[in-house]
Amino acid sequence: MTTFAPDSLVLNRKLPLWYQVSQSLRASILGRSPQEPLRLPTEDRLAEHYGVSVLTMRQALKELETEGLISRHRRRGTFIEPSAQRGAPVRLLGSVDAIVAQQSGERATVLSHGAVPVPADLAEHFPGLDEVVEYRRLRCEESSGEPTNWAENAVRPELAERIDLADLTRLPMTKVLRDAVGVRISRITDTVEARLADPETARLLNVPLLSPILHYTGVTYDESGRVVDVARIRYRGDRFSFTVTLEA
Known part of the structure; x- marks a missing residue:
């Protein structure tokens, strides 16, 4: 199954790594196109992608799960919730x-x-x-x-x-x-x-x-x-x- 590809991130060592990773992944999830797959890569692959430990990655994913942006299923993997999307835009008319x-x-x-x-x-x-x-x-x-x-x-x-x-x-x-x-x-x-x-x-x-x-x-x-x-x-x-x- 094809998995969702998050954006890359250059980490700032002065801020909690799990927080930076969660915010980057959150932005990638909310900014994805409807055609992109809902399944996230494994914890190991994500940790390698961001250059952090699996423990840090797990903490970042826990934050997103608490927000309701992802769901985690034993032996099946981690999935983006279909309802995870930006709010409806306010449309204004002008010249x-x-x-x-x-x-x-x-x-x-x-x-x-x-x-x-x-x-x-x-x-x-x-x-x-x-x-x-x-x-x-x-x-x-x-x-x-x-x-x-x-x-x-x-x-x-x-x-x-x-x-x-x-x-x-x-x-x-x-x-x-x-x-x-x-x-x-x-x-x-x-x-x-x-x-x-x-x-x-x-x-x-x-x-x-x-x-x-x-x-x-x-x-x-x-x-x-x-x-x-x-x-x-x-x-x-x-x-x-x-x-x-x-x-x-």
Whole structure:
């Protein structure tokens, strides 16, 4: 039987190992796609994967079992509970201009860009494509130079060919695609959730490992209903809040 594959984790020796492993595995479980298998690897395999002892792994799994995310069965194995999923999202309506305004006002450094295989968790957005062009950028406050967020954008290759990297140092990807590339954007689906800073996010944003961050995912569609860009942005939790104003 095929087993679920958790994300990797770089451990911080200043925090309890079982806690870090449980939080990493918890995020992998809640972020899995519906098509992924429900069966977890054995304790030994998981311990090897995370580089911890079997006793530490057992303690981490016990925590997840207490939360109701997994169930353990003698001789059968450990399984993700089918009900283990994120809560239903709150859907809000707004304009593309409002989203562009929210993303503007900071200078960005392009860390890297280039063609990569379509990430497994984005495959549903890019059917029929083997590769996307990935852009990784770090945004900082202009006055202090302090990092505020970092972004990954996965863009369709034929559109990426027309993107000027200089534009990405001062403009949001949404505005570049719409105004410079000429994409007729019809809608953007936004998801904002609380997460813990992984090692790369902690390094880039200069925050402690596993500290709270806001994780934004924006899926941009053109007029034909095709996904043209998926943005994943990690915001420092100590610098941002999520506020919505609704007119009655």
